[in-house]
Amino acid sequence: MATDARARHGLTGYAAEPVTKAPPWHGLVACDLLFNNLTTGLFLIQALGELAAPDAFRPLSTTAYSSALALLVADLLCLVLDLGDALRFHHMLRVFKPTSPMSLGTWCLTIYSVPLAAAVALSLAGEWPRLEWIRKAILIVGLVPALGTALYKGVLLSATAQPGWRDARWLGGYLANSALMLGCAELLALSILLGQEKATTVLRPALVLLLMLNALFFLCLLAELSMPLRYTFTPPELWYFMLVTVGAGMVAPLGLLLLPESSIAMLAAVLLLVLGSLAIRFAIVRIPRGLR
Amino acid sequence: MAVREKELVEVQSDGDRLADGAGGLLDRVIGPFRRGLPPAAQPSTGFYTDTTVCIGCKACEVACKQWNQLPADGFAWTGKSYDNTAELSATSWRHVKFIEQFTPNRDTRVPLDLVAGGSPENRWLMMSDVCKHCVMAPCQQACPTGAILHNEFENVYIQPDICNGCSYCIAACPFGVITRAHFDGHAHKCTLCYDRQKDGLVPACAKACPTGSIQFGPLDELRRRARERMEELHHRGVPTAYLYGESDGSTYSALNSFYLLVDRPSVYGLPDEPFNPWLNMAGDYARSLVGALTAMAILVAVFLILGR
Numbered sequence: 050m051a052t053d054a055r056a057r058h059g060l061t062g063y064a065a066e067p068v069t070k071a072p073p074w075h076g077l078v079a080c081d082l083l084f085n086n087l088t089t090g091l092f093l094i095q096a097l098g099e100l101a102a103p104d105a106f107r108p109l110s111t112t113a114y115s116s117a118l119a120l121l122v123a124d125l126l127c128l129v130l131d132l133g134d135a136l137r138f139h140h141m142l143r144v145f146k147p148t149s150p151m152s153l154g155t156w157c158l159t160i161y162s163v164p165l166a167a168a169v170a171l172s173l174a175g176e177w178p179r180l181e182w183i184r185k186a187i188l189i190v191g192l193v194p195a196l197g198t199a200l201y202k203g204v205l206l207s208a209t210a211q212p213g214w215r216d217a218r219w220l221g222g223y224l225a226n227s228a229l230m231l232g233c234a235e236l237l238a239l240s241i242l243l244g245q246e247k248a249t250t251v252l253r254p255a256l257v258l259l260l261m262l263n264a265l266f267f268l269c270l271l272a273e274l275s276m277p278l279r280y281t282f283t284p285p286e287l288w289y290f291m292l293v294t295v296g297a298g299m300v301a302p303l304g305l306l307l308l309p310e311s312s313i314a315m316l317a318a319v320l321l322l323v324l325g326s327l328a329i330r331f332a333i334v335r336i337p338r339g340l341r
Numbered sequence: 342m343a344v345r346e347k348e349l350v351e352v353q354s355d356g357d358r359l360a361d362g363a364g365g366l367l368d369r370v371i372g373p374f375r376r377g378l379p380p381a382a383q384p385s386t387g388f389y390t391d392t393t394v395c396i397g398c399k400a401c402e403v404a405c406k407q408w409n410q411l412p413a414d415g416f417a418w419t420g421k422s423y424d425n426t427a428e429l430s431a432t433s434w435r436h437v438k439f440i441e442q443f444t445p446n447r448d449t450r451v452p453l454d455l456v457a458g459g460s461p462e463n464r465w466l467m468m469s470d471v472c473k474h475c476v477m478a479p480c481q482q483a484c485p486t487g488a489i490l491h492n493e494f495e496n497v498y499i500q501p502d503i504c505n506g507c508s509y510c511i512a513a514c515p516f517g518v519i520t521r522a523h524f525d526g527h528a529h530k531c532t533l534c535y536d537r538q539k540d541g542l543v544p545a546c547a548k549a550c551p552t553g554s555i556q557f558g559p560l561d562e563l564r565r566r567a568r569e570r571m572e573e574l575h576h577r578g579v580p581t582a583y584l585y586g587e588s589d590g591s592t593y594s595a596l597n598s599f600y601l602l603v604d605r606p607s608v609y610g611l612p613d614e615p616f617n618p619w620l621n622m623a624g625d626y627a628r629s630l631v632g633a634l635t636a637m638a639i640l641v642a643v644f645l646i647l648g649r
Contacts, residue, residue, distance in 0.1 A: 063610030102648025133506015133526025
């Protein structure tokens, strides 16, 4: 489609072809983007919640950290399976290279797994009042690599030569903000399923605010990606994309969250948010190939 | 030759032996972390490609494939050009581009004298494309395994035993040079015949080039030759001749494989203004931090107000 557009603008030969090559990244990378946000977001929200309002959030800790660990494993699986040579995944740890968001991200993921695993272990060990300071220290220390893991993903894509991604200055901002929003949504679902009403009361308004904030970041991103998206998708596909991401993934969840308190409505909102986020990530990953 | 190949298949290499059993597993895990002593720095080398004398014979492509034992790509008509290699790939490290600038009216036959005359509207341009071996190479900056490095000749080299096929170098390269191979899952591109250089030989493509379009040597010498050739062309009535990638630009470093061109870079399939994507990185991280911290600030405020 993009090549046709270039030809319509009078360009021929190599000038009508894209210079860059799209990396062979497909669905696994879209899932990786989502799992990255889900695991880091869940850990960050639970840790912040425990530190700021322990009474409301402490009962959720075992389930929340265990879920975050399971999501981290799913994320790592996506990352490993997407490699051309999966048995060489550990080569990522040969060097620490801050100039490479992928290297920085791999190290953040690796370090993040340690406090997360420790948080799971301490949660499963039960109440140990004398060791409470260790627990708090682990959570505070864990915030840094968890935040780093959430931050690198968008930069990994935007700091490339790929058309579309290279112009998306707010991609990192959107994805990092999404991590927190999705984490809040996950924890809200867990609090409903575990019957933790106090946490639900806190998380519901928080999610409404985060959803509105995330919509702002999405608009910034959309403004930058409007042209690449138009070249990547046909007009009907673009309408479906907007319907799924904005309609089903933002407006509908917001409406459901604003309804009088209903567990089913809130769970449905969370589900729609996750599905809408996945759709956005699939579209983002598709852009460089669509522009060829 | 056939007998020799048969013998080689039967000989088990050290690598194969190590891959067996626990020893092989240990070597696979620890091996990549072992470091040898880096070789002593040598004078920087590169390519200077004078596209005005390229005749499109593709001898460089053949020599490259032969020396590096690259498999054939199959044969398919592109339908857009007499060039059917189409692009650089994991198995084509040299690609001679044919730029056919003729009157678009298909019914008009182009007289041969017009072709030979090199009219700007009716002419062939040829260019042997290859990895640019950038001085500040985005692929090298991106590579998370350290597989891509600048070797002792300041050429960008992918260590085949280290690359794990993450493909980030492909995303980072603004020239579309690197590709991941389907047969081993690793990234491949021109090595600037590292093995030949270590033995004091000229890269296979430059050796095979019959017109001197591809020139190899120390970079200072190549730059001097390129400037002289450009001035000569200006004197001979080709004012459009210029050097691409010979020196640093505002958004991209110099290229260790640079070109003499006579039309816009995009006509040759090169970016008009190459941009190092890493120039945006600090700002992108800052915006990511803004995205995360604003959300965290809201959360903490809500938790403190409603959660206590």
